[in-house]
Amino acid sequence: MKKILLLGSGALKIGQAGEFDYSGSQAIKAFKEEGIETILINPNIATIQTSKELADKVYFLPVTSEFVRRVIEKEKPDGIALSFGGQTALNCGMELYKKGDLRKNNVKVLGTPVPSIITSEDRQKFADHLKKINVSTPASHAVLTVGEGLKIAKKLGYPVMVRAGFALGGQKSGVAHNEKEFKEIAEAALAFSPQILVEKYLHHFKEIEYEVVRDQFDNCVTVCNMENFDPLGIHTGESIVVAPSQTLNNYQYHLLRKISIKIIRSLGIIGECNVQFALDPKSNDYYVIEVNARLSRSSALASKATGYPLAYVAAKLILGKSMTEIINQITKITQAAFEPALDYIVVKIPRWDMEKFRGAEETIGSSMKSVGEVMAIGRTFEEAVQKAVRMLDIGAWGVIENRFIDEKEIWHYIRIPTPRRLFALAAGMKKGFSIDRIYQETGIDRWFLSRIKNIVDAEKELLKVEVLRAKPLHHLQLLNLKKLGFSDRRIGEALGIDELEIRSLRKKLRIVPSVFSIDTLAGEFPAKTNYLYTTYWGSHHDVKPLGSDGVMVLGSGPYRIGSSVEFDWSCVNVAFNLKKYHKKSIIVNCNPETVSTDYDMSNRLYFEELTFERVADIYEFEKSSSLILSVGGQTPNNLSMRLDSYGARVLGTKAKDIDQAENRNKFSDLLDKLKILQPVWKNFSNMKSALKFAKEVSYPVLIRPSYVLSGLAMNLCYDEAELKYFMKRAVDINKKHPVTISKFIPNAREVEFDGVAQAGKLKVYAIANHIEHAGVHSGDATIVYPAERVRYFSGVRMVEIATELAAALKINGPFNIQFMVKNNQVYVIELNLRASRTFPFISKVTGVNFAEVTVDAFFNKAKDYQINYPNYVAVKSPQFSFARLEGADPVLRVEMASTGEVACFGETAEEAYLKSLISTGLSFEKKTALVTIGGDENKLHFAESIWKLKNLGYKLYATKHTHKFLKSKGVRTKLVSKVYEGKRPNVVDIIENKKVSLVINLSEKGDGNQLASENKTDGYLIRRATIDHNISLFTDLNAARLFVNALNMYNVKELKIKSWDEYLK
């Protein structure tokens, strides 16, 4: 084996996120050690695996059988690894296998044989297989139609569980309590999958998972088991999860372990697999729910929870190694044939961002909606769960959050699973709801409920303490609260005093957290591990401070909309480059899906909270020389003011200068002083003056709350009615300074400027432009490098502005400016004094590592870079996960909604764009399209594209006005009626029956606003139906035009297969 092709997972999306950057990166390292060349296909440019230091060759191309086959033909690898790139890689591999492309090209599938994968993925085959080896599965039947399914459901008796076959993250599955619900779920599932599974629903069963590893010599170990806090019915990705299990006894633990091993053996899996069980809380009855014959989100979690590098080991095993030959790099004592013993408990909580999606349903269930997760380590459940809550970075400081109106609302949130359930449990207990009653309603094991009650009881005791000054908290009570995971801030809140006072009291009483290491063997042997956490259940530290050699680098925390793998890339690259200056990196992060939390990415890793309290604790313990807060996105950046005033040494731009950029008033004054243009804006607290202002500057205007609260953020208003509507809502939330209103300039270009400055001097920069007009959030925009749509003199002006701002704010380190260009005038929309989302993209397309320059700048050693205009183009496209979010309006807005991104290279923007669209899942099954175009301007601008589509042989459907307009231009389309017209088949029927493979829906008001989804307009219904039926959708004029141009210029089958280095050389 000399050359291996590794398939990545593509863009981050709900159900398939950063964990595959972790697994792919570990695999590459494992292969590299064996002297094997790795060819990686992954269009996710923000990942760490697609770095020069890792894969030998990277193809930023779609992970589809067509593209992969062409890479195989070019590269002629000896083997292919399918299990490190999630469901995407696995599905692609199965397709290649079935088509015979692997056999034809003599490519060996490494690890688990494909027929085994097929068995584990096909639900009926798998159920039959388990039956053969006497393993129980829930009575279940695979069916191909809703009608067949209804018969089965009736036979099994409601409620029944409906699942889609071959889907990732439980997509489109759910519990049906009656025929009506069954039909809804089954229809949705069949839109995505050729088969559905109807199963007996196991009410309030526990859900338990095992991570199993097997080598070719038949050695098997279970690295970890995990127990879901929520009973069966909530997807494990949506559930709070603990490791190890807490409510199983020895017999149950080992029964399920034995069965997991039996399954992995029977399937002949080599590498890693995950087995999910349902376990009766009242007996030892169990059922196998699912098996994943690949690395998964759970295996990433298990890796971080135990310190056992699952992906690395799996990679070695698929090369044919024995587990006993693989030394555990954490301990250097144990080897891979080992089951970690934990002496701590791990709690994972998913992070949802439902309020970011207009109209999306809040409930959680058997299909995934969460966008990220956090993992907390503690010596008790109480300590860990309270840490985890804070790690979520949702403004909650512990499980007790008094955000419910009354008991009725609390019961509602206890009964209906939503992201708020954990808080409702605590709130209910505070009101005196009994554990038994809550158990009856939720099925959450009494063990967990009792632990939460323990926290609630401790707070009740705390509230009995009089005002601190009058009667100070005594040592034991404060220590006890800290041991139960209370933050200084929460204790302070309860007593009505500042957290810093609690902190100083705590330090006076010598109550500081201990630093413990994760060594996989519960302290049995001395192990030199650098994987650490803090706890108040200690009387010693496992490690000594690194002292002045240490530099702390704060990671991004949980992935969420707007903060994702791109910040992990920056964090890892910055930590890595500290070596150059003989500094030791100390990474702090709490996201188990990341590469930054791999034990070998830093000199020390703290799997910890990114709160002021904990960061200060670590800083003080380590006696670190300094902290880097500007490369992990907004979460660490938000700490800069507090840490600075606390006296910590922060590398980079000074906190007061950051404040000048982030405070809208101060920044605006600065721009005025420097004579830099900005859109007109003002703060408002009353309706009358707001309306007057809007009229003066003319609509549309952009409205945003001065203080962002969930569920209410930026919106575009096109008329007075809309402004009134949003203004009123904002006033309800904050009466003092409800909103900022700014003039919105339509049809303007938006440009991203990324740079690094050193002591106020610009050292390196890159300019890229958005395809969409300004008004689409930069995280949702399609971005082109080089900025080919920016005129030369506009570019010069931008560099000039950046230079002036860098000097004025004494910028030291990374920054990003969003510019807007209209009529050749350059406006500044925003300046961020931190590494932006586009950092890895820009670094990889220019070949200059901006993270490295950042570190150089921190140490005053940055060179001046002049980046030449390239002879290639790269396009970064957003990945949306709307399909997973029932009800959400899939439209581009001023607020970000995408969950990931991809980027591809080409000779033209069109070529790169087409590749990137295919990477995000665009398919070209049939040459049929539906076009509904609102507004005369849109119609005129899109007319040429319609002609092109027609010439390409597309059959077009159109709604009334579009049809009429196109007819006047001599283009024949098939007229379809809108929903409100009442005729059938209407436009939604056309979509639901999959008559079209492409929908172009341009609304008059540019990109839609919230009212569309709330009022269920036709546009909304069209968009939603399109997404729900897995059909490609365009809602932006410029993007749609570029797409049609690309189709016109390129044959998809002939797009160039060129690796990253072939473009950059």
Add this chain to the structure above:
Amino acid sequence: MQGKLILKDGSTFIGTSFGYEEAKAGELVFATGMIGYPESLTDPSYEGQILVATYPILGNYGVPDKNFWESSRIHVSGLVVSQYIDTPSHFESKMTLSQWLKNEKVPALIVDDTRFLTQLLRDKGAKLAKIIFDKNIEFYDPNKVNLVNIVSVKKVIVEGKGDNTVILIDCGAKENIRRSLLHRNIRLITVPWDYDIFSLKEKIDGVIVSNGPGDPKMVEKTIEITKAVMAKKIPLLGICLGNQILALAAGGDTYKMKFGHRGQNQPCVEQGSKRCYITTQNHGFAIGKIPVGFKPWFVNANDKTNEGIVHKNLPFMSVQFHPEASPGPMDTGWIFDKFLNYL
């Protein structure tokens, strides 16, 4: 109530009591299993030892009915945990762990930093220790006592039906050894550690020397009986203490380990193969010199200590780990089948 854990070197740890409040002394050891406390506490091999659980949370699923225990009583002299759970949740739970400890008169303490205790024992070796409340007591070295005599059965028990008769020499055998054998249709005769098995006037198809507490050199009588079994070439299996006894009987030697192996994740590689088994272990002594005629059967993958020996051509074999599991992984139950095949 507060209690103190005092080590021979003077180190003292204050903890909250959740067991019986009466002083006890013994040898302080740690175990790394994350699960199975009812099984561990009733394992006779722990006789005379104060156990530190490295897993910080204990008591989660209460205490099951006696039928599920590994012997009729708790054998540890004391228990130390980090967090004790008094709200167990399990359908088989009959009482809380605290209630059980009180019923059985076993002291137990909650000491926050059990990791520190573990590191202390790991670095300095197993230590004599005591748990005291108001009244102080002397230290007690269980390794100087014939513990086997305390825990072994007092009379012969015959049970099960089958064509083959196996003698189980009970040096403190765990219940699951008996269950594992009866399950395989064996006529089983359990005898005390010092019982002359040839006085039984039975056809003996095989002999098993069980696990048990303490130093193997304390049980000379068992060693003598084992020698006689080997002389008669009767198939022989040693488990844990039985492994050490078999080695001594065959002319090998044993030694006291620094802190022993107590856990459910000990990897043992079968020699001459690439197969590795995850095993349950609970021992402080190990085989040093391998007796003539024997070869190593298993070796610990972590510290390379011997984990079992097998005779080069006669049906004598023994393992340091627990093929009966309980607690722990059920991966090596095949050892019983292999042994029974020789009958």
